[in-house]
Amino acid sequence: MAANVRGNVAQIQAEEAGQIKVRTHMQRALMRLRRDRLTLVALAVLGTITLLAILAEPITLYMLNTTYATEDLTNNFTLPGNEHLLGTDEKGRDVFSRLLYGTQVSLRIAFFAAILSLGIGVTLGMITGYYGGIVDDFLTWFITTLNSIPSLFLLLIIASILKPDSTTLIFVLGFLGWTGTMRLVRGESLSLKEREFIIAARAMGASSLRIMFQHILPNLISLVVVTLAIDVGGLILTEAALSFLNFGIAPPEPSLGNMLTRSSDYYRTAPHLVVIPGLVITIIVLCLFVIGDGVRDALDPTINP
Amino acid sequence: MTRHIIRRLIQAIPTIFGVTLLSFVLIMSAPGGPAQIYAREDPENMTPEKRERLLERLGLNDPWPIQYLIWLTGNDWMHTLGWKDLDLNDDGEIDEDFLRRGILRFDFGESLQYKRDVGEIIGGRIPATLELGFASLLVSLFLGVPIGILAAIWRGGWFDNITRVGAVIGSAIPVFWFGLMLFLFFGIVLNQPWARGNQCDKNKYSRSGCPPVHMRLEYLILPTIVLSYGGIAGYSRYMRTSLLDTINSDYVRTARAKGLPNRDVWFKHAARNALIPLATFLGPAVVGVLSGAAITESIFSWPGLGQIFVASVSARDYPIVMASVLIGAVLTVIAFIISDILYAVFDPRIRF
Numbered sequence: 001m002a003a004n005v006r007g008n009v010a011q012i013q014a015e016e017a018g019q020i021k022v023r024t025h026m027q028r029a030l031m032r033l034r035r036d037r038l039t040l041v042a043l044a045v046l047g048t049i050t051l052l053a054i055l056a057e058p059i060t061l062y063m064l065n066t067t068y069a070t071e072d073l074t075n076n077f078t079l080p081g082n083e084h085l086l087g088t089d090e091k092g093r094d095v096f097s098r099l100l101y102g103t104q105v106s107l108r109i110a111f112f113a114a115i116l117s118l119g120i121g122v123t124l125g126m127i128t129g130y131y132g133g134i135v136d137d138f139l140t141w142f143i144t145t146l147n148s149i150p151s152l153f154l155l156l157i158i159a160s161i162l163k164p165d166s167t168t169l170i171f172v173l174g175f176l177g178w179t180g181t182m183r184l185v186r187g188e189s190l191s192l193k194e195r196e197f198i199i200a201a202r203a204m205g206a207s208s209l210r211i212m213f214q215h216i217l218p219n220l221i222s223l224v225v226v227t228l229a230i231d232v233g234g235l236i237l238t239e240a241a242l243s244f245l246n247f248g249i250a251p252p253e254p255s256l257g258n259m260l261t262r263s264s265d266y267y268r269t270a271p272h273l274v275v276i277p278g279l280v281i282t283i284i285v286l287c288l289f290v291i292g293d294g295v296r297d298a299l300d301p302t303i304n305p
Numbered sequence: 306m307t308r309h310i311i312r313r314l315i316q317a318i319p320t321i322f323g324v325t326l327l328s329f330v331l332i333m334s335a336p337g338g339p340a341q342i343y344a345r346e347d348p349e350n351m352t353p354e355k356r357e358r359l360l361e362r363l364g365l366n367d368p369w370p371i372q373y374l375i376w377l378t379g380n381d382w383m384h385t386l387g388w389k390d391l392d393l394n395d396d397g398e399i400d401e402d403f404l405r406r407g408i409l410r411f412d413f414g415e416s417l418q419y420k421r422d423v424g425e426i427i428g429g430r431i432p433a434t435l436e437l438g439f440a441s442l443l444v445s446l447f448l449g450v451p452i453g454i455l456a457a458i459w460r461g462g463w464f465d466n467i468t469r470v471g472a473v474i475g476s477a478i479p480v481f482w483f484g485l486m487l488f489l490f491f492g493i494v495l496n497q498p499w500a501r502g503n504q505c506d507k508n509k510y511s512r513s514g515c516p517p518v519h520m521r522l523e524y525l526i527l528p529t530i531v532l533s534y535g536g537i538a539g540y541s542r543y544m545r546t547s548l549l550d551t552i553n554s555d556y557v558r559t560a561r562a563k564g565l566p567n568r569d570v571w572f573k574h575a576a577r578n579a580l581i582p583l584a585t586f587l588g589p590a591v592v593g594v595l596s597g598a599a600i601t602e603s604i605f606s607w608p609g610l611g612q613i614f615v616a617s618v619s620a621r622d623y624p625i626v627m628a629s630v631l632i633g634a635v636l637t638v639i640a641f642i643i644s645d646i647l648y649a650v651f652d653p654r655i656r657f
Binding site for chain 1: 319321323324328331332334335473474478479481482485488489493592595596599600614615626630633634637638641
């Protein structure tokens with residue numbers, strides 16, 4: 001203990017004397033991230049895919065001279081090749097442009113739903129973890145109930161009732177997905193509020209709101225970033241499964257899931273219709289999980305740079 | 306111990322109550338309830354009187370709380386108390402058509418599509434889901450745990466790296482796509498009949514005439530692979546972390562200091578304790594299997610709970626939907642309780 005304190009004092013003196021470069025927590029995290037090749041590759045791949053998806057409209061209209069809904073029944077089931085980069089589907093629509101739009105739809109839904117569920121999860125988790133009491137009891141009961149129903153069952157029922165388009169799907173997925181985040185945040189806040197720095201803040205007369213937003217929330221940032229990456233990945237899988245079962249995004253609007261719905265019927269003539277969308281989903285989700293892991297390691301203050 | 310079990314069982318009551326309330330509210334808020342489905346089937350004959358009688362028979366004229374109460378507990382006791390008249394033809398007996406026993410007495414009503422007792426239909430479906438569920442739980446445990454142990458022993462080696470990549474891919478690959486690819490490759494390209502799913506559902510909602518499971522194990526192969534891949538990935542990663550945690554603890558150092566051979570230290574001392582946290586995985590695993598079953602069973606036309614659930618949601622066959630949700634929830638709650646108890650049994654540090 002004493003040696004530790006002496007070490008800290010020595011470090012502070014060295015920092016003040018300008019002998020050691022002072023780095024903030026974020027700077028150190030970025031440094032660690034820059035050395036993590038796998039995460040960088042995943043970031044690059046995901047960035048490229050996202051950029052292509054965002055530019056879906058100009059690319060299809062001006063570079064491919066088509067739209068995702070342009071049918072050409074004389075040219076259906078073309079295999080990937082020169083004319084159509086990734087071939088055409090059963091109605092002769094260009095698979096590449098449908099893939100761009102589908103990725104855009106899937107990414108948008110997953111991203112905003114993850115933001116929504118994180119917002120709800122973090123807020124409720126902080127409140128219940130900090131205050132406890134009857135709200136905590138009620139929410140714990142609610143979450144236990146929600147978690148005892150297999151999630152896909154619940155999603156299918158709600159989706160069959162609402163017949164969602166891409167906007168309502170964001171709300172459905174967001175309102176059902178926050179329980180895991182809330183439990184994580186609740187646990188973190190429970191342990192954080194007993195730490196010395198929170199007690200010190202309270203002793204200095206900080207209000208509960210100030211403690212929550214100024215002291216607890218910054219300590220949750222790494223948790224939130226990691227959860228966001230993992231959640232977006234999980235939500236892409238969920239959305240794809242829903243749309244595949246015909247409960248999500250309805251055709252003709254493409255999504256990575258509904259592109260696969262009828263594809264198995266044409267497997268003999270056009271195997272690319274089954275292989276490509278699934279591969280894209282796997283790659284995106286893989287990147288997100290790798291990034292989530294990499295960021296978690298980079299933000300972990302117990303690992304030294 | 307007994308007290309703990311009883312307490313956990315009592316704690317399950319509000320959860321189950323919540324599930325019934327939630328599924329009831331959901332179904333009731335669905336547009337085009339049961340009455341409309343009947344009307345759609347038979348539009349010419351739907352005179353106002355008939356419609357009224359139908360609404361009365363389905364209990365749709367009552368306010369929601371009463372409907373919920375009837376759905377839960379039945380309406381025969383209401384008749385006995387004189388709250389509700391179920392004897393419409395005045396012969397002194399309750400009309401069979403109007404009688405409800407409630408889900409608490411396992412009366413789930415009548416299926417709107419099949420016009421048969423829901424309990425019977427669901428009961429016929431559960432064995433298929435159990436077959437698949439047990440198979441995939443066993444496979445994921447018996448593959449995942451050894452893989453995790455070996456990966457921990459050889460950490461940093463090629464085996465560790467390969468299984469790590471496999472595990473990440475396993476969690477990122479869409480279950481339905483993986484199933485679809487296997488189904489298409491083995492069932493269509495290689496033309497193997499066993500890959501095209503269970504062919505026991507000849508008359509749709511009965512499993513009579515299906516040979517016992519050990520005679521048709523080959524049908525289980527593909528769905529089990531699909532359902533257990535995620536589990537294998539999860540268990541092996543978890544086992545690896547857990548084992549690496551225990552291998553640094555003091556008692557393992559003691560075992561090494563005594564001069565025990567490496568094999569005994571890893572397998573007898575460390576692995577046994579590292580296994581304990583796996584007990585908590587049973588609850589989530591059952592939820593995962595049930596959710597995954599909905600997709601996997603649909604792809605491989607496996608006549609289980611998941612398949613009939615997906616089909617019934619599409620067809621708006623609400624009694625079946627509600628019954629499957631409830632049974633899924635009860636199975637989940639039981640699994641969570643069992644995993645709690647197992648944890649307590651395996652870990653003597655936990656006291657009640």
